[in-house]
Amino acid sequence: MSQKFKPVDFDPGRKGPLHGVRVVDLSRVVAGNMLSLQLGDFGADVIKVEPPNGDALREWRDDGHSLHWKTYGRNKRSIALNLRQPKALSALKKLIGTADVFVENFRPGTLEEMGLSPDTLLALNPNLIIVRISGFGQTGPYARFPGFGTLVEAMSGFASRTGFPDREPVLPPLALADMISGLTGANAVMMALFARERGEAAGQVIDLSLLEPIFASLGPEASIYRVTGNIKERSGSASNTVAPRNVYRCSDGKYVALSGSTQVIAMRIFEIIGRPEMKEDPRFSTNVERVKHRDLVDAALGEWFAGRTRDEALAGMRAAGATAGPVYDIADISRDQHFAEREVLVEVEDADLGSIPQHNVFPRLSSTPGVFRHPAPAVGEHTETILSEIGLVPADLEDQ
Numbered sequence: 001m002s003q004k005f006k007p008v009d010f011d012p013g014r015k016g017p018l019h020g021v022r023v024v025d026l027s028r029v030v031a032g033n034m035l036s037l038q039l040g041d042f043g044a045d046v047i048k049v050e051p052p053n054g055d056a057l058r059e060w061r062d063d064g065h066s067l068h069w070k071t072y073g074r075n076k077r078s079i080a081l082n083l084r085q086p087k088a089l090s091a092l093k094k095l096i097g098t099a100d101v102f103v104e105n106f107r108p109g110t111l112e113e114m115g116l117s118p119d120t121l122l123a124l125n126p127n128l129i130i131v132r133i134s135g136f137g138q139t140g141p142y143a144r145f146p147g148f149g150t151l152v153e154a155m156s157g158f159a160s161r162t163g164f165p166d167r168e169p170v171l172p173p174l175a176l177a178d179m180i181s182g183l184t185g186a187n188a189v190m191m192a193l194f195a196r197e198r199g200e201a202a203g204q205v206i207d208l209s210l211l212e213p214i215f216a217s218l219g220p221e222a223s224i225y226r227v228t229g230n231i232k233e234r235s236g237s238a239s240n241t242v243a244p245r246n247v248y249r250c251s252d253g254k255y256v257a258l259s260g261s262t263q264v265i266a267m268r269i270f271e272i273i274g275r276p277e278m279k280e281d282p283r284f285s286t287n288v289e290r291v292k293h294r295d296l297v298d299a300a301l302g303e304w305f306a307g308r309t310r311d312e313a314l315a316g317m318r319a320a321g322a323t324a325g326p327v328y329d330i331a332d333i334s335r336d337q338h339f340a341e342r343e344v345l346v347e348v349e350d351a352d353l354g355s356i357p358q359h360n361v362f363p364r365l366s367s368t369p370g371v372f373r374h375p376a377p378a379v380g381e382h383t384e385t386i387l388s389e390i391g392l393v394p395a396d397l398e399d400q
Contacts, residue, residue, distance in 0.1 A: 005340055005347040005357050008372050010074075016043020017368035021193065024049060024096055025076070027105040029057050030149070030175040031133050031210060033072040034182025036103055039189065040075030041361040041370040044101075047386055048078045049092060054379040070350065071358055073376025079387070080380025085399050089114065094390045097125050101189055105133035108143045118205045128203040129192045131185055137209035149177035152210040157218050164236040177210045184213040243290035244269060244297045247327055254310035255327035258301065258317070263287065265323055272320045273304040348372065 021044040025036040033055070040046040048055065060068040079095075081088040093116070096102055102121065104111055111117060111132070118130050132138055135147015145151070153159050153171050163170035185208045195201040225231060232240045237247040237257070244260040260266035266287070270278040278284040278300065283293045290297055305313050310326060317324035326332065334357070339345050345357045361370030384394055 003335060003340060004355075005345045006343050007355065008346045008348050008360075010349060010372050010375050012373050014043075014371035014373050016041070016371040016373075017365065018042045018044040021045065021101065022099045023047065023101040023103065024092075024099040025103045026092075027103050027133060028055055029105075030072070030178035031181045031185070031208075032103045032105045032131075033057060034179055035131065035133070035185040035189070036076065037072050037074070038183065038186035039101070040373075042365075042368075043371055043373075046076040047095065047099075047382075048073070048076045048377070049083075049095070050078055050080050050379055052080050052082055052379070054080075058379070065352070067356070070356065070376045074348070074358070075371075075373050076377060077374065077382035077386060078377040078380055079383045081383075081397070083114065085397065087399050088397050091387065091390070091392055091397055092116075093124060094392070095386070096121060096128065098390060099125065099128060100193070101129045101131065103131045103133065103185075105147075107146070108132075108134050108138045122203050126202050127196060129189060129196070129206065130203070131189060131206045131208055133181065133185065133208045133210070135210050137211065138207045147210055149175050149181075149210055152177045152214060156211055156215040157221065158214055161218070161221075161232060161234060163234045165234045167234075169234065177214045180213040180217065181208060181210045184208065238294055238298065240291065242287055243294040244301055246294075246298050246301070248298075248302055248305035248313075250305050250308055250310040250313050252309040256305060256310055256313050256317070256324050257327055258322070258324040260323070265321075266290065268320060269301070269317075269322050272316060272322055273301060275300055348375065350375065 018039055021039070023036055023039050023044050023046045025032055025046055026049045027033065027036070036044075036046045036048070055069070055073075057072060058066050058069045060066070081092055083089050083092060096116075118132075121128055121130060134143070135149075135152055136142035136145055150171060153176060154169070156177070158177075159169040159171050162172070185206065188206045188208060192201070192204055192206060196203075221232065237245075239245040242259070242261045244258060244266060247255050247257050249255055258269070260269045263286075267279050270276060270284070278297075282289060284290050284297060308316070314324060314326060328336070333339055334345075343360050346360045347355045348358050350356045361372070387393060387396070
């Protein structure tokens with residue numbers, strides 16, 4: 001079992017640096033929820049517009065518990081609207097008229113079919129920042145393809161670089177493309193708000209695909225392919241760029257990750273493992289040559305690690321100033337004192353479970369830190385309150 005972390009109370013009276021910014025989030029599942037979570041964690045009034053049966057993220061359950069929603073739904077309010085009903089759609093338009101930011105992730109063209117095109121919304125609210133999240137963007141031959149992160153992780157080139165050369169490509173076991181896109185989108189919203197604040201723009205549209213942020217994580221691979229004609233193969237935990245760099249098994253069955261990404265560190269590692277002669281060997285004396293002969297580098301390192309427990313190996317590497325760290329699973333993280341003392345994880349109150357650990361607000365701002373204001377809401381928990389803020393009551397949503 002994991003340890004208990006520093007308790008954090010939800011306090012709706014706290015104000016973060018985005019206090020006064022209203023976000024209407026019509027998105028579903030991960031990317032949009034990650035985006036609006038970032039804004040909500042820093043004080044924005046995030047209003048989740050959900051269908052009566054709730055955001056699909058609520059159904060991602062572990063042992064019956066909706067822990068994804070409890071995490072990505074915090075610091076948000078929920079209004080339930082059946083947007084197939086004209087009066088509910090009219091209420092949404094009225095709500096958007098009060099917003100600074102509007103987030104959606106329908107397939108391109110759907111918003112227009114609903115009568116909510118960007119032109120319509122900007123005519124209604126000229127200062128509105130509209131974030132349109134899709135798999136492949138609002139334009140191009142793939143614009144109307146379904147845009148789940150799995151497809152993007154495959155088509156971006158990411159999966160082709162992940163795994164071992166004699167095995168199939170490996171997709172990440174979590175919503176990586178969505179997470180990267182959500183963080184990118186929150187950054188884009190802040191840039192748009194800043195431009196609006198400076199009078200350089202009013203409202204505008206942010207065309208945010210899942211594809212482009214994760215493709216950017218490949219770095220210079222397009223340039224490498226153009227210049228060299230080479231397609232980098234999968235290399236497991238090794239690197240096509242630097243050596244030594246890999247994961248090594250210790251005598252107790254645990255693993256250590258090591259990176260010798262600079263010449264000084266690489267030379268230091270050869271000293272630590274008792275192989276100083278490798279420093280002068282032309283096969284290992286430069287990074288370019290080490291990459292060419294990384295199987296020999298890994299064999300030497302693998303033998304050294306195999307003769308030591310993980311703790312012994314880490315102590316030796318760290319004492320000599322080498323860059324090495326343990327390969328953790330979530331159980332290791334839950335026991336590690338750094339995660340507790342730095343408050344990477346905190347303990348938040350929970351109506352169903354008493355309390356649960358969640359990641360803390362990040363990044364850390366010294367003068368205007370993020371805040372914990374609301375636990376994740378039930379579906380439509382704030383419908384009546386939010387309607388009252390735009391001069392409506394629940395009866396106004398009932399079509400005759």
